[in-house]
Amino acid sequence: MVDFEWYRSFIAIYKHNSVTEAAKTRIMTQPAMSQHLASLEARVGEQLFTRTARKLVPTERGKQLYSHLAPHIESLEEKTMDLNLHLSPTMKMIKIGSTQELFKEKVMPHLSRLDLNTITYFGDADRLLELLKEDCLDIIITTKKFSTPGIEYVRLMEESFVVVAPFETIVPDFKHLKDIELWLSKQKWISYGLELPIIRTYWKEFFKRGPIINPVHVIPSFHLILKAIEADAGMSLLPTYILKHQNVMKPRWKMLYEHMIVHKEILIGFKSKHKHLLVINEFIKSVCEKNEMNRDLIFIQSHNALRQSAIE
Known part of the structure; x- marks a missing residue:
């Protein structure tokens, strides 16, 4: 399987006619860049550059590959830059794990006034805990309190x-x-x-x-x-x-x-090391409901x- 990074390294070498200069632009070491090129040439089955004393000259196969790849790679890099712009550190994001029912009843009514962007994953309590432990989630909404080191809970309702x-x-x-x-x-x-x-x-x-x-x-x-x-x-x-x-x-x-x-009890679980994160505290403040039992009665x-x- 071809590594996408091999293509990016190939494009950089093609533009600079040099492994050294291409490595600088990609913030890589020269040996790593050379390895990318060697791996791609092995995959293609042909040399992509002719080595001279001063620079690398693309072969006909190299020129052909560049003409096919360059528009796609450049388009992907532009999209990546645009994504980075829209997901800048100033934009607050929180990843939530919940059952569909709890999300529908206890989170959705608050979405319009949350000053946060959300990504939600659905699953049972055991699966959500595993995702939280793996840092795939920031918080979980659950009815099961696990005695897991590094995980804390606060009462939602x-x-x-x-x-x-x-x-x-x-x-x-x-x-x-x-x-x-x-x-x-x-x-x-x-x-x-x-x-x-x-x-x-x-x-x-x-x-x-x-x-x-x-x-x-x-x-x-x-x-x-x-x-x-x-x-x-x-x-x-x-x-x-x-x-x-x-x-x-x-x-x-x-x-x-x-x-x-x-x-x-319905609980909000999160990692202890993240308990002071602003996004977690903002979410808890927005969705926690008081006197729920009285309203039920x-x-x-x-x-x-x-x-x-x-x-x-």
């Missing part, structure tokens, strides 16, 4: 999860947690993952043990889980921020046991009132 079921679900009026657990265990469940990540947290919070549930569907997307619930495919635990923008006047789902809410109360009025 607290998300609240509630049981959501198809609208026509008939819920018995149980008085005891044991009866609620038994009934819930017999329902069709849709899970975000095979390990029942949120469901397991819910069960341990309220029933003090792990769930005995085999999900009928595993769908790694809260938005799609809600669609499945609306299609009467089962029930699940969903974050309330997924529900806030839905049409409550024509409900196709409903929340169950609204007094039984489980909370989970208000949402649940207002949703119930609207739903009741719609039914009546």
